[in-house]
Amino acid sequence: MAALSVTDNFSDTFIFGEKKEEEDLSSEATVNLLPAKLEDTSSIPADHESRSLLSDEFVRNLQGFMQELGCDFLTPPRKTTEEEEFSNCTPPAPTVPAALNTEEEIEPEDTMVDMEEVRKRLVEKKLSDRGSDFILRTRLRIAEREVWADRPVEPPPLDYLIVLDFEATCEENKPPGTYDQEIIEFPAVLIDLKNQTIVAEFHSYVQPQRAKKLTDFCTALTGITQATVDAADQLPAVLLRFRKWITEQGLANNTKWCIVTDGSFDVALFLHCSCRLNHVPLPVYFKLFLHLPKFFQWIYLSDDPLKQRANMTGMLEHLALALEGRHHSGIDDARNLARICLAMLADGVKFRPTDLVDTHKQDERKPYCAKVWPIHKKKWLAAHRKAMNSVAGFRLLHAPNAGKK
Known part of the structure; x- marks a missing residue:
């Protein structure tokens, strides 16, 4: 049986442009991890040879999709002070690109000060008046720009979202990014953006490779028991089943979908560490993702003087939604x-990827994390100006560094 390669012949170079030199893999913290053969493939399903499930056509389509987004990230961008500040969640005051900063396109902010007036106008438009002040103001702005736009709107570039929230091994009093954390629960929820509905789910527990015994803290936090992970498949088999699930949903050669996460740790830390410890490369379709708390802040919370990024429970509270489940x-x-994504869709939000994962570099402050590059917002805005003039993408004008080169 041929050795398993989860992404087969998918080169990391399709994103980063030039082939990286091989580095010493002796350090546990290294992140320049190239595909390695599995020593034991006895537990891998026999259909793993169907490498055409995600073929070279997928890679070519993804290259074209990224160019359509206006992302010239075929080579990693040179690190700047602004990027460093932004990636560490301490953005400067919001700015507006000069090309879009015109009186006819930017509505004066003082029209949104009186919340009673905002609620009244929402009711008149038969829109929901539930949510925080930030949510209500943005909802009204979106609705009024749909009326204001006088030219056709380009269709959103994404057809589907796959929402992930990995649970991983953890230890009390040890901050994430300072040690290996392996995925122990792998869930995914597929959203059809056109019909604004959840259409499928994927769920599997995962047996960790290194942290064989879960800590009491981990079990108390996640509710996952030792018996559950002992009976679960290891990551390579789970990734193959996930790839099969993607194919069953018709997404194998369709790049009009994007991974959505509750932060960068899901992919850059948990999945990155798990792939490294299992000697498989990070699958290509995880390299481009939407950081939902960051995106939520761009859309709804850019007026917040504290510039605080909401976590999942905070986003639910802003949208007046109750937490369901555990x-x-x-x-x-x-x-x-x-559910948060669906609420944003109901407000007219158009989703876009926000970040790229570079497994050839490590985060400067969290050495076990792969480097995450934010997608250049100025080029993104320019590429989708029509759509953003009339829908929630307008709020990205207030994103940190949006007007900086």
Whole structure:
């Protein structure tokens, strides 16, 4: 049987442009991890050779999709002070690109000060008046820009979202990113953006490779028991089943979908560490993702003087939605994140990827994390100006560094 390669012949270079030199893999903290053969493939399903499930056509389509987004990230961007500040959640004051900062396109902010007036106008438009002040103001702005726009709107580039919320091994009093954390629960919820509905789910527990015994803290936090992970498949088999599930949903050669996470740790830390410890490369379709708390802040909370990024429970509170299920249950959290996405869809929000994962570099402050590059918002805005003039993408004008080169 041929050795397993989850992404087969999918090169990391399709995103980063040039082939990276091989580095010493002796350090546990290294993140420049190239595909390695599995020593034992006896537990891998026999259909693993169907490498065409995600073929070279997928890679070519994804390249074209990224160019359509206006992302010139075929080579990693040179690190700047602004990017460093932004990636560490301390954005400067919001700015507006000069090309879009015109009186006819930007509505004066003082029209949204009186919340009674905002609620009245929402009711008149037969829109929901539930949610925080930030939510209500943005909802009204979106609705009024749909009326204001006088030219056709480009269709949103995404057809589907796959919402993930991995649960991973953890230890009390040890901050994430300072040690290996392996996925122990792998949930996914598929959202059809056109019909604004959840259409499918994937769920599996995962047997960790290194942390064979879960800590009491981990079990108390996640509700996952030792017996559950002992009976579960290891990550390579789970990734193959996930790839089969993607194919069954018709997404194998369709790049009009994006991974959604509750932060960068899901992919850059949990999945990255798990792939490294299982000697498989990070699957190509995880390299481009939407950081939901960051995106939520861009859309709804750009007027917040504290610039605080809401977590999942905070986003639910802003939208006046109750938490359903158990917090830190992976599948329950993924469903709650999907409910947040559906609420944003109802407000007219158009979803876009926000970040790229670079497994050839490590985060400067969290050495076990792969480097995450934010997608250049200025080029993104320019590429989708029509759509953003009339829908929630307008709020991205207030994103940190939006007007900086």
